[in-house]
Amino acid sequence: xxxxxxxxxxxxxxxxxxxxxLTSANLTAVADTLSTxxxxxxxxxxxxxxxxxxxxxxxxxxxPSTSTANLFTGDTVLIGDAYTASTYTVDNIYDTDEFTxxxxxxxxxxxxxxxVIATRSATHTVTFTPASSIANGAFRILIPSxxxxxxxxxxxxxxFDYSTSVGVGATAPTGGGVTSWESATATASGxxxxxxxxxxxxxxxxxxNNASGTFTFYxxxxxxxxxxxxxxxxxxxxxxVTIQHLGDxxxxxxxxxSTTVKIAVVESVRVTATVDPTITFTLAAVGVxxxxxxxxxxxxxxxxxxxxxxxxxxTFKNLAQKLTxxxxxxxxYSVTAIENDQLGKDGGTTTFIADASGDGAMTHExxxxxxxxxxxxxxxxxxxxxAAAIVFQYSDTSGGSCTxxxxxxxxxxxTADAETAQSLFSSTTVADAEDVYSCYRLSVGATQAAGxxxxxxxxxxxxxx
Amino acid sequence: MVIIFxxxxxxxxxxxxxxxxxxxxxxxxxxxxxxxxxxxxQVFRLKNLGDDTVxxxxxxxxxxxxxxxxxxLGSEPSEVSRxxxxxxxxxxxxxxxLDLPAIxxxxxxxxxxxxxxxxxPETAAEADHYFAFLFSADTQGLISAxxxxxxxxxxxxxxxxxxxxxxxxxxAKIEEFRPARSNLVGNLRGWTLSDSFLDSFSPINFILxxxxxxxxxxxxxxxxxxxxxxxxLVATLPLREDNVLAHSSRYLTSNPWNPLFPIGRxxxxxxxxxxxxxxxxxxxxxxxxxxxxxxxxIIIFLTMIIKIKHNRLK
Numbered sequence: 001x002x003x004x005x006x007x008x009x010x011x012x013x014x015x016x017x018x019x020x021x022l023t024s025a026n027l028t029a030v031a032d033t034l035s036t037x038x039x040x041x042x043x044x045x046x047x048x049x050x051x052x053x054x055x056x057x058x059x060x061x062x063x064p065s066t067s068t069a070n071l072f073t074g075d076t077v078l079i080g081d082a083y084t085a086s087t088y089t090v091d092n093i094y095d096t097d098e099f100t101x102x103x104x105x106x107x108x109x110x111x112x113x114x115x116v117i118a119t120r121s122a123t124h125t126v127t128f129t130p131a132s133s134i135a136n137g138a139f140r141i142l143i144p145s146x147x148x149x150x151x152x153x154x155x156x157x158x159x160f161d162y163s164t165s166v167g168v169g170a171t172a173p174t175g176g177g178v179t180s181w182e183s184a185t186a187t188a189s190g191x192x193x194x195x196x197x198x199x200x201x202x203x204x205x206x207x208x209n210n211a212s213g214t215f216t217f218y219x220x221x222x223x224x225x226x227x228x229x230x231x232x233x234x235x236x237x238x239x240x241v242t243i244q245h246l247g248d249x250x251x252x253x254x255x256x257x258s259t260t261v262k263i264a265v266v267e268s269v270r271v272t273a274t275v276d277p278t279i280t281f282t283l284a285a286v287g288v289x290x291x292x293x294x295x296x297x298x299x300x301x302x303x304x305x306x307x308x309x310x311x312x313x314x315t316f317k318n319l320a321q322k323l324t325x326x327x328x329x330x331x332x333y334s335v336t337a338i339e340n341d342q343l344g345k346d347g348g349t350t351t352f353i354a355d356a357s358g359d360g361a362m363t364h365e366x367x368x369x370x371x372x373x374x375x376x377x378x379x380x381x382x383x384x385x386x387a388a389a390i391v392f393q394y395s396d397t398s399g400g401s402c403t404x405x406x407x408x409x410x411x412x413x414x415t416a417d418a419e420t421a422q423s424l425f426s427s428t429t430v431a432d433a434e435d436v437y438s439c440y441r442l443s444v445g446a447t448q449a450a451g452x453x454x455x456x457x458x459x460x461x462x463x464x465x
Numbered sequence: 466m467v468i469i470f471x472x473x474x475x476x477x478x479x480x481x482x483x484x485x486x487x488x489x490x491x492x493x494x495x496x497x498x499x500x501x502x503x504x505x506x507q508v509f510r511l512k513n514l515g516d517d518t519v520x521x522x523x524x525x526x527x528x529x530x531x532x533x534x535x536x537x538l539g540s541e542p543s544e545v546s547r548x549x550x551x552x553x554x555x556x557x558x559x560x561x562x563l564d565l566p567a568i569x570x571x572x573x574x575x576x577x578x579x580x581x582x583x584x585x586p587e588t589a590a591e592a593d594h595y596f597a598f599l600f601s602a603d604t605q606g607l608i609s610a611x612x613x614x615x616x617x618x619x620x621x622x623x624x625x626x627x628x629x630x631x632x633x634x635x636x637a638k639i640e641e642f643r644p645a646r647s648n649l650v651g652n653l654r655g656w657t658l659s660d661s662f663l664d665s666f667s668p669i670n671f672i673l674x675x676x677x678x679x680x681x682x683x684x685x686x687x688x689x690x691x692x693x694x695x696x697x698l699v700a701t702l703p704l705r706e707d708n709v710l711a712h713s714s715r716y717l718t719s720n721p722w723n724p725l726f727p728i729g730r731x732x733x734x735x736x737x738x739x740x741x742x743x744x745x746x747x748x749x750x751x752x753x754x755x756x757x758x759x760x761x762x763i764i765i766f767l768t769m770i771i772k773i774k775h776n777r778l779k
Binding site: 282307331426440 | 494
């Protein structure tokens with residue numbers, strides 16, 4: 001009996017000395033995805049700024065952000081001291097320590113050492129699968145906070161900032177087998193029930209959760225950290241987020257299961273590309289039977305030739321070409337045309353088909369209707385497909401002597417007559433494949449000497465200056 | 466056998482010659498200030514996007530063609546005179562195999578770089594010179610019987626300022642500043658409605674024309690500021706930084722003002738500071754913005770009601 005009691009006593013002592021380990025487990029499939037992993041910018045002004053300047057030079061020492069690596073065109077930056085700081089918009093990144101803003105620096109924001117701040121707020125989407133089924137428990141997310149000033153809206157170099165002014169909030173998971181979810185709470189580091197060192201986000205539930213399936217917890221508008229001490233541009237700063245599954249109220253919401261996960265914040269990569277301005281000009285054929293300038297093409301043109309071929313007397317023959325201009329030069333373009341001379345017999349100058357006079361008033365500068373085929377000669381009209389501006393069109397009912405809107409035309413300016421090339425169409429801004437049809441018309445009379453008649457027309461496209 | 470032979474002849478495709486002339490040039494504009502005795506070099510890149518062609522490259526002086534930044538070539542190149550320009554003393558090509566004027570075959574899809582050296586003689590006077598670097602595609606085409614041969618040309622503009630110090634002192638004045646006519650005003654044919662009365666429901670554009678009164682080109686930098694009846698700034702419209710050549714005028718471009726239902730008397734101030742100067746020129750205008758279109762509809766509506774009531778009383 002004594003032996004039995006002694007054995008029992010030893011066994012009991014051993015049991016108390018080596019207690020049974022609690023069955024705490026890890027949540028699985030845990031992730032915290034940030035809507036943006038960009039570091040916040042927290043730097044200061046360098047020396048030598050005067051009011052009104054738009055080129056900002058930052059200090060390259062003594063602050064979390066010491067280069068422009070994480071600033072981008074269009075970012076909103078706060079510049080100045082605590083009392084007079086103003087917001088500005090980044091216009092361009094000039095180099096590693098200089099950037100430009102879209103407006104002049106205010107008179108109170110130009111002191112050396114004034115803060116330069118650009119905050120990046122992110123939504124944390126925390127997903128996890130519980131390890132346990134717990135009745136009337138809660139889930140809690142702990143996100144590292146900065147040591148000092150961690151809820152003032154200014155980025156910290158050692159944790160996330162809980163800005164009270166931008167409405168940090170949390171959204172509890174849904175479903176998960178529980179009877180109901182209570183509204184999630186968000187508490188800044190050091191607040192009631194939230195130990196300093198982390199911001200706390202908690203969602204309690206009624207009923208018992210499933211120990212399977214994915215739960216999603218949203219945390220909004222925490223400000224990402226600025227670069228950590230000793231940060232190297234391009235290298236991520238990592239922070240540890242803790243996800244806890246808590247017991248019920250009777251256990252004072254004791255931690256049952258817990259898992260940590262790492263998140264990283266880093267500078268975004270600034271992708272830059274320069275698009276060189278160019279201008280492109282194309283001359284293309286128009287086929288026989290196509291309609292341009294209200295007339296059907298009697299013969300196909302090519303890009304280099306307008307072959308009228310054999311002419312019937314006192315009969316119009318119409319041909320056309322398509323002119324296309326594209327440019328990304330901001331000032332736009334202009335297209336002009338000039339002929340070397342009138343259509344000369346066998347390329348000569350003495351016997352020629354005269355440039356037309358239309359219905360009587362047409363010149364190289366003044367347009368006129370041209371309906372009567374017995375009004376012989378060579379001329380042209382234009383049809384605007386989609387150019388920004390055109391000098392005249394075949395359908396004009398006003399301008400020059402045009403009234404009918406059927407074939408308003410001009411003759412080409414001629415180098416041989418010391419005339420100046422005439423503008424045809426243009427744009428004062430960028431242009432994407434703007435098309436115009438140049439329509440040629442020829443009519444010859446009975447007295448025209450037989451032979452082949454030729455001339456040259458030069459179209460020139462230039463950018464504006 | 467004979468039938469087959471004829472069929473083959475009729476079906477035999479004819480060779481298609483030179484279907485497209487298409488040239489692309491970079492950069493389209495070169496602006497440079499250079500000291501006498503000094504030289505600068507710029508690469509121009511010409512790409513043939515059309516069929517095989519022969520390129521004629523030359524320098525041709527130009528002058529402003531209008532007040533919108535378009536050019537007028539000083540001497541349109543003819544077959545003979547194309548390469549005879551007054552610029553020959555300033556320009557040369559650094560390409561080992563090319564001289565100005567240059568004639569070079571360019572295959573379809575091929576890009577040719579022209580390395581242009583601009584060297585200003587020691588004795589050159591301070592002045593502006595404007596040239597177009599002109600590239601003409603002399604694509605071989607077939608003309609049977611009567612016809613016209615068409616040539617496509619493309620040009621890059623060169624704005625060259627010769628200056629001993631590089632310190633330019635352009636001067637300018639505003640020639641014209643007013644609101645652009647609204648659509649409504651344009652539509653009221655026969656009625657004279659001042660430009661100073663604009664409609665609340667139309668975007669408001671401004672016409673601003675600057676005259677360069679100096680012998681050097683300038684780049685216009687500035688904006689149009691609009692204040693309302695209470696002298697509160699309601700819009701700042703930056704001007705596009707366009708070049709205004711020596712002794713010429715140019716309409717300057719700004720974005721239209723699209724206010725949400727403006728009404729009342731407004732003031733617009735155009736302020737321009739030619740680049741690299743501190744001299745500021747400005748002009749102020751006043752205009753009224755009223756909901757004409759809405760008022761017109763209301764008046765027509767009231768007139769109809771009065772007329773209907775009047776008819777019923779009869």
